[in-house]
Amino acid sequence: xxxxxxxxxxxxxxxxxxxxxxxxxxxxxxxxxxxxxxxxxxxxxxxxxxxxxxxxxxxxxxxxxxxxxxxxxxxxxxxxxxxxxxxxxxxxxxxxxxxxxxxxxxxxxxxx
Amino acid sequence: xxxxxxxxxxxxxxxxxxxxxxxxxxxxxxxxxxxxxxxxxxxxxxxxxxxxxxxxxxxxxxxxxxxxxxxxxxxxxxxxxxxxxxxxxxxxxxxxxxxxxxxxxxxxxxx
Numbered sequence: 531x532x533x534x535x536x537x538x539x540x541x542x543x544x545x546x547x548x549x550x551x552x553x554x555x556x557x558x559x560x561x562x563x564x565x566x567x568x569x570x571x572x573x574x575x576x577x578x579x580x581x582x583x584x585x586x587x588x589x590x591x592x593x594x595x596x597x598x599x600x601x602x603x604x605x606x607x608x609x610x611x612x613x614x615x616x617x618x619x620x621x622x623x624x625x626x627x628x629x630x631x632x633x634x635x636x637x638x639x640x641x642x
Numbered sequence: 643x644x645x646x647x648x649x650x651x652x653x654x655x656x657x658x659x660x661x662x663x664x665x666x667x668x669x670x671x672x673x674x675x676x677x678x679x680x681x682x683x684x685x686x687x688x689x690x691x692x693x694x695x696x697x698x699x700x701x702x703x704x705x706x707x708x709x710x711x712x713x714x715x716x717x718x719x720x721x722x723x724x725x726x727x728x729x730x731x732x733x734x735x736x737x738x739x740x741x742x743x744x745x746x747x748x749x750x751x752x753x
Contacts, residue, residue, distance in 0.1 A: 534684075564741070573648075573733060574685070574744040619684050627698040629675060630735075630742060632684030
């Protein structure tokens with residue numbers, strides 16, 4: 531059974547800083563890995579999806595990497611802004627239903 | 643394409659009451675998922691439908707929980723005899739398959 535871990539649980543940085551969020555998973559035979567953003571009390575917004583054959587995926591100021599051999603993915607946020615403040619979750623699909631197994635998230639605060 | 647919608651957005655109920663939530667997936671998506679999220683945790687999988695068939699159920703889905711997806715369109719999740727431990731955000735997602743798109747969730751508070 532897949533287990534997904536995110537460290538740290540919370541992170542606070544000044545505006546403009548580049549930062550890295552970490553995600554680790556136990557089963558390296560993953561189909562893909564997805565990063566989500568969740569604002570307080572809201573649903574999930576998909577940010578990036580990395581297929582198992584890819585090593586990186588980029589969208590604007592976001593870059594996600596995937597290293598299956600080490601069981602790790604990172605989300606890099608460049609030039610952080612206060613509007614980036616949210617909880618960031620990573621998730622990997624498992625089972626025939628491809629249901630997602632989530633980490634517990636990293637709560638990011640970008641200070642103006 | 644208006645995305646995944648869920649109703650109600652918030653529900654407050656007393657312990658022992660029954661509640662029902664509705665999820666309307668993206669129209670062309672044949673796969674529908676229910677997840678539950680408690681404070682400070684990531685969502686946990688509850689159940690999965692492909693069209694109208696319920697194909698997967700998590701051990702988290704106790705006998706008090708039942709889900710349906712008549713005609714493979716919208717889905718309902720019912721909780722009978724609610725307990726305080728049922729207080730959580732209930733999220734619905736759909737896919738075609740591929741990327742799962744999430745709804746805004748229903749926040750349940752059991753008093």
